[in-house]
Amino acid sequence: MLRLDVEILKKIPSDFIRFELLEELPSFELHGEILHFPSPVKASLLVSKNGPTIIVEGSVSGRIKLICDRCLEPFDFFFEAPVKECYAHTPNNSESEFVSYSGDVIDITSDVINDIILSLPMKSICGEECRGLCAKCGCNLNKGHCNCKNDDIDPRLSVLQTFVRKMNPEH
Ligand SMILES: [Zn+2]
Ligand SMILES: [Zn+2]
Structure with missing residues (x-):
């Protein structure tokens, strides 16, 4: 007091x-x-x-x-x-x-x-680098990875990405 x-x-x-x-x-x-x-x-x-x-x-x-x-x-x-x-x-x-x-x-x-x-700040953020929670599984992304991220990319698109990378090796 x-x-x-x-x-x-x-x-x-x-x-x-x-x-x-x-x-x-x-x-x-x-x-x-x-x-x-x-x-x-x-x-x-x-x-x-x-x-x-x-x-x-x-x-x-x-x-x-x-x-x-x-x-x-x-x-x-x-x-x-x-x-x-x-x-x-x-x-x-x-x-x-x-x-x-x-x-x-x-x-x-x-x-x-x-x-x-x-x-006190309007928004409380533990640090600028805080990655927050995965929107899908709720896992704390500061503590580890989850497998949800891979789902965001359509498998067909990832094939196309690989193809584009092969065509433009400098990218
Ligand atoms: Zn945080
Ligand atoms: Zn997740």
Whole structure:
């Protein structure tokens, strides 16, 4: 969980403080799938105060497990997402446009997960070279070959191809 101890802002003379955090984030649901982080997420944040408002700016980066749209295998996607959030220390003020917090610690976990979701690609592909699944037998073509490919070429055509190759040896 990402929690910022903003109490410290009252104790130091400057109006901002830098947080460098490495934290485990909880898994979450997106479009009916549970996504999780295989390793701790790095957060570099500058936290400043503007009157009663706390401004959190920076970025988070790390790895998240996605399912490849082509081969349907899980893979680690490296993300880097910008973070910019404002929190108002007015728990009972419903008119505030900012998320409110109480006490001296702000839990920014759910806001940061939303920022990470925004940084995810529309299509998840494990790699440019991913060959996907065979449309006929469903075999993962990254892991091995199947015999379906040969069926695509009409046997009569393959004879013709051999003939053309013989006629044009340079091709
Ligand atoms: Zn793939
Ligand atoms: Zn196949």
